[in-house]
Amino acid sequence: MLNILVIDDEANIRKTLALWLKSHGRQVCQAGDVQAALAESRARMFEMAFLDLRLGADNGLELIPKLLADSPWMKIVVMTAYSSIDTAVQAMRLGAFDYIAKPFNPEQIELVVGRVEAMLAMQNRIDCLKADLQSLHPEAVFSSANPKMQRTLEMARQVADSEAVVLLRGESGTGKTMLARAIHNWSRRAEFPLGIISCPTLTPELLSSELFGHMKGAFTGAVRDSAGRVAACDHGTLFLDEIGDLPPAIQPQLLRFIQDHEYERVGGTETLRADVRIIAATNMDLEEAVRQKKFREDLFYRLNVFQLEIPPLRERPEDIETLALDMLLFFAKSNHKVLNGFSPEAMAAMRSYGWPGNLRELRNAVERGAILATGETVELAHLPEALKQESGPLSFRENLTLEEVEERYIRHVVATAPSLQQAAEILGIDQATLWRKRKAYGI
Numbered sequence: 001m002l003n004i005l006v007i008d009d010e011a012n013i014r015k016t017l018a019l020w021l022k023s024h025g026r027q028v029c030q031a032g033d034v035q036a037a038l039a040e041s042r043a044r045m046f047e048m049a050f051l052d053l054r055l056g057a058d059n060g061l062e063l064i065p066k067l068l069a070d071s072p073w074m075k076i077v078v079m080t081a082y083s084s085i086d087t088a089v090q091a092m093r094l095g096a097f098d099y100i101a102k103p104f105n106p107e108q109i110e111l112v113v114g115r116v117e118a119m120l121a122m123q124n125r126i127d128c129l130k131a132d133l134q135s136l137h138p139e140a141v142f143s144s145a146n147p148k149m150q151r152t153l154e155m156a157r158q159v160a161d162s163e164a165v166v167l168l169r170g171e172s173g174t175g176k177t178m179l180a181r182a183i184h185n186w187s188r189r190a191e192f193p194l195g196i197i198s199c200p201t202l203t204p205e206l207l208s209s210e211l212f213g214h215m216k217g218a219f220t221g222a223v224r225d226s227a228g229r230v231a232a233c234d235h236g237t238l239f240l241d242e243i244g245d246l247p248p249a250i251q252p253q254l255l256r257f258i259q260d261h262e263y264e265r266v267g268g269t270e271t272l273r274a275d276v277r278i279i280a281a282t283n284m285d286l287e288e289a290v291r292q293k294k295f296r297e298d299l300f301y302r303l304n305v306f307q308l309e310i311p312p313l314r315e316r317p318e319d320i321e322t323l324a325l326d327m328l329l330f331f332a333k334s335n336h337k338v339l340n341g342f343s344p345e346a347m348a349a350m351r352s353y354g355w356p357g358n359l360r361e362l363r364n365a366v367e368r369g370a371i372l373a374t375g376e377t378v379e380l381a382h383l384p385e386a387l388k389q390e391s392g393p394l395s396f397r398e399n400l401t402l403e404e405v406e407e408r409y410i411r412h413v414v415a416t417a418p419s420l421q422q423a424a425e426i427l428g429i430d431q432a433t434l435w436r437k438r439k440a441y442g443i
């Protein structure tokens with residue numbers, strides 16, 4: 001919801017405008033003079049301001065740079081009874097977004113507010129696309145020859161258009177994030193942003209602020225207000241990866257947001273609203289976490305409205321060849337090579353391998369193969385060591401770095417342990433650490 005500051009010394013106009021904006025779904029604060037306007041803009045975050053150019057004895061023009069110094073993102077629309085091109089040009093030079101002549105009518109106000117909202121939505125979308133571009137990957141494949149995966153994909157397409165919270169379950173690297181992105185793109189929210197937050201990567205305080213925003217001074221380092229991802233994704237979707245690692249302190253906040261679409265910024269008292277669809281993912285046994293009182297039962301039921309299970313790659317061997325060939329075409333192109341497939345030995349090794357890192361590991365193996373291939377096919381020799389010695393004992397050649405030893409051992413334990421939880425226990429690290437290491441090594 002847009003936060004607007006109305007600055008006018010004429011109480012009548014200020015109140016009427018504020019009332020109209022409020023009744024049309026915006027949040028509004030009012031200021032009658034320069035001091036009040038600066039105090040408000042320092043205390044809260046406004047995306048937009050209506051500024052009268054005659055503020056008693058003060059000149060509203062002088063306020064523009066001061067407001068923008070505090071809130072560079074603010075879209076200021078100046079209003080004056082004395083519409084003159086000169087003042088308009090001057091205001092725009094000082095950084096005003098638009099200009100409106102008094103007396104104005106509701107249509108003019110709606111038009112200018114609508115323009116600001118459209119621009120902010122576009123900015124949000126650009127930010128999300130920028131983040132997306134940083135992780136370029138081959139085009140996702142959303143077809144399968146495996147009946148279980150086919151059912152998952154069919155249900156994903158069906159649920160996409162609803163507003164239901166979706167819980168994606170599957171091992172790391174099975175494609176939960178890719179499917180979440182697809183669900184967003186298949187939904188009516190596709191034109192709005194998709195935000196992605198990985199719960200284990202942030203401390204509880206930072207996660208809360210990343211999600212819901214914070215007020216200036218709420219904690220050390222909070223030098224200015226921040227709106228948070230929930231606000232940035234208004235009308236869009238928020239994907240919460242590894243939801244099982246959501247800290248207990250944030251669980252009630254998320255529950256409230258899912259139930260009522262309401263939240264408060266860290267250090268803030270004002271209740272804000274946003275229309276955001278939640279998709280969550282986990283590879284954890286959430287039911288067990290509920291039994292152990294690590295995860296709130298009420299939140300679990302809220303999240304578990306529509307569950308989609310993505311099978312691990314080893315349970316869909318019929319898809320390995322198609323996926324690998326698809327990825328190979330992508331990496332051949334990006335490496336400026338002509339590659340038309342895998343040798344029979346390479347393909348046999350890929351089919352019999354357990355793929356503990358699922359599609360992520362397959363992608364990495366194919367990328368490596370594409371880089372190392374010298375002819376038109378990827379040979380067994382071009383694939384990672386792990387594929388060649390899948391069934392053999394854990395062996396180490398000489399001159400391995402400590403990092404390589406760690407990667408190999410983690411791969412081995414993840415491939416042989418019955419669950420990721422047990423793998424973490426064998427390795428003597430917590431699940432979040434294992435998760436980070438698997439991400440780093442592409443397991």
Ligand SMILES: Nc1ncnc2c1ncn2[C@@H]1O[C@H](COP(=O)(O)OP(=O)(O)OP(=O)(O)O)[C@@H](O)[C@H]1O
Nearest residue numbers: 137139140141172173174175176177178359360363
């Ligand atoms: N449908 C797909 N088609 C092609 N490649 C895919 C697909 N799904 C996943 N991948 C590959 O696997 C990688 C990991 O996928 P993704 O991040 O979606 O997995 P994840 O289940 O969310 O993993 P984690 O639980 O570790 O976050 C992707 O970057 C992509 O290279």
